[in-house]
Amino acid sequence: MNSSYSQSILRHNQLLWWLCVLSFFSVLNEMVLNVSLPEISSDFNQSPASTNWVNTAFILTFSIGTAVYGKLSDQLGIKKLLLFGIIVNCFGSVIGFAGHSVFPILISARFIQGAGAAAFPALVMVVVARYIPKGNRGKAFGLIGSIVAMGEGVGPAIGGLIAHYTHWSYLLLLPTVTIITVPFLIKLLKKEEIVKGSFDIVGIIYMSVGIVFFMLFMTSYRISFLVISILSFLIFVKHILRISNPFVDPALGKNVSFMTGIICGGLIFGTVAGFVSMVPYMMKDVYQLSAAAIGSGIIFPGTVSVIIFGYIGGVLVDRKGALFVLTTGIAFLSISFLIAAFLIEATPWLMTIIVVLVFGGLSFTKTVISTIVSSSLKQEETGAGMTLLNFTSFLSEGMGIAIVGGLLSIRLLDRKLLPLYADQSAHLYSNMLFLFGGIILISWLVTMKVYKRSQRNF
Template identity: 80%
Template sequence: MNTSYSQSALRHNQILIWLCVLSFFSVLNEMVLNVSLPDIANDFNKMPASVNWVNTAFMLTFSIGTALYGKLSDQLGIKNLLLFGIIVNGFGSIIGFVGHSFFPILILGRFIQGSGAAAFPALVMVVVARYVPKENRGKAFGLIGSLVAMGEGVGPAIGGVIAHYIHWSYLLLIPVATMITVPFLIKLLKKEERRRGRFDMAGILLMSVGIVFFMLFTTSFHISFLLISILTFLSFVKHIRRAQEPFIDPALGKNVLFVVGVLCGGLIFGTAAGFVSMVPYMMKDVHHFNTAAIGSGIMFPGTMSVIMFGYIGGVLVDRKGSLYVLTIGIALMASSFLIAAFFINATPWLMTFIFVFVFGGLSFTKTAISTIVSSSLKEKEAGAGMSLLSFTSFLSEGTGMAITGGLLSIRLLDRRLLPIDVDHSAYLYSNLLLLFAGMIVISWLVTLNVYHRSRRHD
């Protein structure tokens, strides 16, 4: 009996180890190339609107794939899907590295990477729930969460050092390391029976086409792309109202607090992602920093601060409530953006502190939005609702990067708007920071208003 128990515990620990590896590298893959975007722009002689697709392409398939894997897991089995995702992620990495000198191949590689890496957040938590005993799940989730935060933290530093001293293309090979988990997971995970079920492929296609054309519009600002996107989304809404098992449950649209929480949360997360994608360009143009200094000196302290702020935010939500934490998070982000906008020509190390408080505020905001959205759902809606929040969050990050790249390229904001004495090269970035502050404050006000109204009706 003891021998059987010890073997079972050993198996659970081994599974957890390999899940931690997957979780760490999936987040690392999101962050590691961001700091190298200006270098990629120089190599290909392209504007940020095009170059930001290096990250947008990954986030696009990553967000859609996260929802897809979650829907397919009951039908095809977690083991098969997780192994498939690992292999596809590694395959995309190799394609991107081998063809990195051809921009379309690089983007294709990132598309493939994202479609494979999406399996990790979608399935890892399900594997923990199925294989790790209840009494150890809290520790397992905590360990995975810590490694995810660490991946976010060290990503810019690793990316900056490798890009500066070797070449940014080698960053594409980092996800190949997840391939070492394949033989172990094949042995450790049980084979599952396939279940019959319907899958809303038409809904997936309509939604994906609408998203892609909207992303193209944010890059080129051609009205035709926007019109196609709107028409496709209208067709998608019509479809999910008629489908028997729609990809997104239209009943969730009747929950006003849920809809506003998801949309405003997405706007905040997208704004933060846009800021992160802008910083490397700004530090190159305004302060002439090299890639290693941007990754290690500017971005690394901020991304690592997520670990501390995440814990504090969780404690404050329980003690003070989600609106209190959301307000603090918005205040931290908005004030940081405003300080950076007005003092953009000051010492470049000011941006290090700005990054810390932006990521701290973002961590607070994510905790609060998750709590608000989850509390607005009935028990039977919780799974679909929280999955949709996760999907929207990832998608918003990709959209924020695309829109920021477009604004950096068309130079619409490249003029003096604030009464400050800065170099002409800083106008664009200062105005973007002002725009970021305005966007998140508007999101906060809308969420606050709808939250209080919903509570009065209750």
């Protein structure tokens, strides 16, 4: 019996180790190319609107795929889906590296990578819940959370160093490391019983078309793309209202507190993601920093600080309440954007402090948005509601990156509003930072108003 128990523990530990590898590379793949965006833009002679699709393409299929894999896990089995995701992710990596000199191939490869990598966050937590003993699940979830935070932290630094000393195309090969997990997962994951059920493929197609064309509109500003996007969303809404098992539960749309948390949270997350995608361009244009300096010196300290701020935010929610933590996080974000707007030419290392505060504010607001959204849901709505929150959080990040790329390209905000800067390139970034601060404050005001009203009604 002791031998059997020891073998079971060893099996669980091995499985947890390989899940950590998958979790690390799924997040690393999202962040690692960010610091190389200016170099990619220069190599292909593309505007930021087009270049940012290197990240947007990945996040788009990543966000949609996360929801799809989660819904398919009971019908097709975790083992098959996880192995499928690994193979697709690695295939996209090889295609991207082999065809990195052709821009459409690069973007297509990032779509493929995102479609594969989406399986990791969607299924890893389900595997832990099903395979790890109940007494050890807390430690397992904590370990995977730490690994994810580490991936977010070291991603920019690794990306900057590899791009600086070799070439950014080699970053596309990093996810292929996950292929080593395949034989171990085949051995460690059991064969599962398949549950028959319907899956709303039509709804996913309508929604995906609407999202893609909206992002295309925000990067090219072609009215035809906006028309297609609106029509697709209208058809999608009509579709989910008339079928029994829709991809998105329309009943959630009637919950004002829930929808406010989703929309305002999405605006905050998208703004921060857009800011982070803008930092490499800003540091390159204003200070002529290398990818290694941007990744290691500017972005890396901020991404690492997420671990500390995330813990502090969780403690403060219990002690001071959600509204206090939300206000603190918003203060970090808005004040940071305003300071950066006024002092953008002061020193590049000021931006290191700004990025740390921005990621700190993001950690606080993410904690609170999750709390607000979950508390606004009935018990039977929790699963669908939190899945939708995760989906919209990822999606808003992709939208934020696409929108910022479009604004950097059309130079709509390239006006001398502040007579402080001699460098023409500083005007655009300063105005963008003012815009970010305004969006954050408006989102906070709306969230506070609706949340307080819901508390009184409750």
